[in-house]
Amino acid sequence: MKIRGAVLERIGAPAPYAESTPLVVGELDLGEPGPGELLVRIEAAGLCHSDLSVVDGNRVRPVPMLLGHEAAGRIEALGPGDSDLRIGQRVVMTFLPRCGDCEGCATDGRTPCVPGSVANNAGELLGGGRRLSRDGEVIQHHLGVSGFATHAVVDRRSVVPVDDDVPPEIAAVLGCAVLTGGGALLNSAEPGPGDRIMVVGLGGVGMAAVLVAASLHADHGGGEVIAVDTLPEKLALASDLGATQVYTPAELAEQGIVADVVVEAAGNVRAFETAVAATAAGGTTVTVGLPSPEARASISPLALVAGGRSVVGSYLGSAVPARDIPEYVRMWRSGKLPIERLVSSRLRLEDINHAMDELAAGHGLRQVIVFD
Numbered sequence: 001m002k003i004r005g006a007v008l009e010r011i012g013a014p015a016p017y018a019e020s021t022p023l024v025v026g027e028l029d030l031g032e033p034g035p036g037e038l039l040v041r042i043e044a045a046g047l048c049h050s051d052l053s054v055v056d057g058n059r060v061r062p063v064p065m066l067l068g069h070e071a072a073g074r075i076e077a078l079g080p081g082d083s084d085l086r087i088g089q090r091v092v093m094t095f096l097p098r099c100g101d102c103e104g105c106a107t108d109g110r111t112p113c114v115p116g117s118v119a120n121n122a123g124e125l126l127g128g129g130r131r132l133s134r135d136g137e138v139i140q141h142h143l144g145v146s147g148f149a150t151h152a153v154v155d156r157r158s159v160v161p162v163d164d165d166v167p168p169e170i171a172a173v174l175g176c177a178v179l180t181g182g183g184a185l186l187n188s189a190e191p192g193p194g195d196r197i198m199v200v201g202l203g204g205v206g207m208a209a210v211l212v213a214a215s216l217h218a219d220h221g222g223g224e225v226i227a228v229d230t231l232p233e234k235l236a237l238a239s240d241l242g243a244t245q246v247y248t249p250a251e252l253a254e255q256g257i258v259a260d261v262v263v264e265a266a267g268n269v270r271a272f273e274t275a276v277a278a279t280a281a282g283g284t285t286v287t288v289g290l291p292s293p294e295a296r297a298s299i300s301p302l303a304l305v306a307g308g309r310s311v312v313g314s315y316l317g318s319a320v321p322a323r324d325i326p327e328y329v330r331m332w333r334s335g336k337l338p339i340e341r342l343v344s345s346r347l348r349l350e351d352i353n354h355a356m357d358e359l360a361a362g363h364g365l366r367q368v369i370v371f372d
Contacts, residue, residue, distance in 0.1 A: 183317015
């Protein structure tokens, strides 16, 4: 079938992207879903730094590639064979499929699925191969989703069904921002009642962590949620969303503020170093950001040993999407997790290069492409 999507033609194009246009929106061919796969009509897709990291070259992927890894939509067709899903059902698309059988899947989310990671790196679906082409040229899938398009064929293990009362924009950001930011706390840090929680870096993932931290403390009768960013507008929004204290990195260091659990969600070395330095003795730093593979940080091993501090890596919030997404939906329904506040703007697919510039500049939280 013919679809319309945004294809990354080359990696490392110079900014501003609105002028260099590394992403080209046009018509593509999408094959039919195979066994264990489904065709999804995309309703909403969020822009994430993991998309930008492919555009700017921090994450080298095979191109041409149809980008987009955080999306939601309705099932329009099912591949051959039995399925527990039905046509018309809304699904959240997640960028790390889990086969359920490998050593990674046996860690209950702590480490990625091995076949899923291999397929993602190759630009394929988990079941193997590609379903995208353009004038006979193969187009790579992005992290098993390729959500910057009107339709996608995905593996069943890349989606989680949700009820119709979950709006498409909320369903989309569940697939990455909330899974990653929330999972850093619920799965990786597991803060106790009264623990001071700090979030360094207030993009979509970081602000999702603030929302979840505020919800956890509300359940426990209150507690401190500290938000850290360089941009005043993000600090103001964090206060509105439940942060009890806000600081720039310079203010944080000057005042010597520390916390029991510190989540680093900025994806750069300075933010990671700030997060480790702000972790109290006996505390835990959870890093979910994705800096360049060549990036190196300077931290004190003695401070880790003498202070009994831990540093934990958390990819996709150490999530098991089929387990975690229903929990976030429950929290949203109860009013404890206002996920809709993460959506900072809505845009058309044709605006995607300008949106990448906005993302690179740190503006907004989650820009969401909305499809009619």
